[in-house]
Amino acid sequence: MAEQVRLSEDEWRQQLRADEYxxxxxxxxxxxxxxxxxxxxxxxxxxxxxxGAELFHSSTKVPANCGWPLFTxxxxxTAVDFIEDRSAGMLRTRVRCSVCLSHLGxxxxxxxxxxxxxxxxxxxxxxxxxxPGEAPVLDFEDDGDLVPVRxxxxxxxPREEVERAVANLLDTFExxxxxxxxxxxxxxxxxxxxxARQRGTLGDQLxxxxxxxxxxxxxxxxxxxxERQGDVVAxxxxxxxxxxxxxxxxxxxLLVKISGDILVRNLTQxxxxxYERNPALFRDPAxxxxxxxxxxxxxxxxxxxxxxxxxxxxxS
Ligand SMILES: [Zn+2]
Numbered sequence: 001m002a003e004q005v006r007l008s009e010d011e012w013r014q015q016l017r018a019d020e021y022x023x024x025x026x027x028x029x030x031x032x033x034x035x036x037x038x039x040x041x042x043x044x045x046x047x048x049x050x051x052g053a054e055l056f057h058s059s060t061k062v063p064a065n066c067g068w069p070l071f072t073x074x075x076x077x078t079a080v081d082f083i084e085d086r087s088a089g090m091l092r093t094r095v096r097c098s099v100c101l102s103h104l105g106x107x108x109x110x111x112x113x114x115x116x117x118x119x120x121x122x123x124x125x126x127x128x129x130x131x132p133g134e135a136p137v138l139d140f141e142d143d144g145d146l147v148p149v150r151x152x153x154x155x156x157x158p159r160e161e162v163e164r165a166v167a168n169l170l171d172t173f174e175x176x177x178x179x180x181x182x183x184x185x186x187x188x189x190x191x192x193x194x195x196a197r198q199r200g201t202l203g204d205q206l207x208x209x210x211x212x213x214x215x216x217x218x219x220x221x222x223x224x225x226x227e228r229q230g231d232v233v234a235x236x237x238x239x240x241x242x243x244x245x246x247x248x249x250x251x252x253x254l255l256v257k258i259s260g261d262i263l264v265r266n267l268t269q270x271x272x273x274x275y276e277r278n279p280a281l282f283r284d285p286a287x288x289x290x291x292x293x294x295x296x297x298x299x300x301x302x303x304x305x306x307x308x309x310x311x312x313x314x315x316s
Pocket of ligand 1: 048049050051052053097098099100101102
């Protein structure tokens with residue numbers, strides 16, 4: 001049995017966005033057909049959005065018939081637990097995450113697991129060139145040398161510009177890497193997962209980069225960064241010389257460039273989690289900058305609020 005997670009409601013409130021809190025801790029149900037995962041079909045694993053426990057595999061997801069993501073069974077029988085619920089004037093069976101007891105959705109005999117999208121977070125399974133069909137689930141915390149690199153350039157950037165930025169980035173870091181996964185979402189967004197060919201190389205480079213960034217206590221302009229961190233941060237910035245607007249994530253490092261101004265930050269685990277859950281927030285450099293500034297200025301609680309506002313105002 002997995003370890004139990006028990007937080008006070010205040011702690012959950014700190015940890016979750018307001019809409020997630022309502023769903024997971026106040027047993028709400030999202031509107032039908034409104035959730036992000038209702039019609040999702042990508043291969044991967046759905047985790048509890050509150051505690052991260054593995055809950056459902058995409059292979060057990062069936063077409064939604066009444067507007068919520070529908071699963072036939074959990075990834076493991078002990079992953080969920082059940083509780084009688086009479087709140088709507090009838091007897092229903094509520095499904096909870098057995099690790100943190102957060103509310104997931106409802107169980108029905110015929111179409112078993114109706115789960116709220118907001119109660120879940122999804123991790124894609126990527127294929128590798130080594131083990132076709134036997135791909136690992138990406139895990140950013142446990143698999144230290146598998147590093148996500150996400151590159152968003154201004155939306156009108158031509159495809160070659162994206163490719164050049166990727167090549168420059170790998171070049172300037174002198175990384176001998178294997179691209180494990182290479183995904184494209186539109187011509188302006190490039191997502192790679194890279195692994196160093198020689199163990200340690202990539203980790204060392206990233207540690208240097210993260211340390212250099214952690215030395216900065218405030219946001220700085222490009223010239224100030226150049227002056228203070230002549231080496232590794234400057235290298236990163238050089239790789240973007242020809243790109244006016246960009247958002248780049250390398251591991252936990254996030255860099256936003258708008259009209260030549262560069263903001264760079266080594267994200268904390270919680271900040272990174274906000275990004276992982278809302279990648280759309282970062283596809284627009286202006287939005288990414290706002291969020292990054294609020295991380296820097298006000299700490300994570302305010303940033304969570306900012307993320308809510310930004311997400312709510314984002315056209316879908
Ligand atoms: Zn949980």
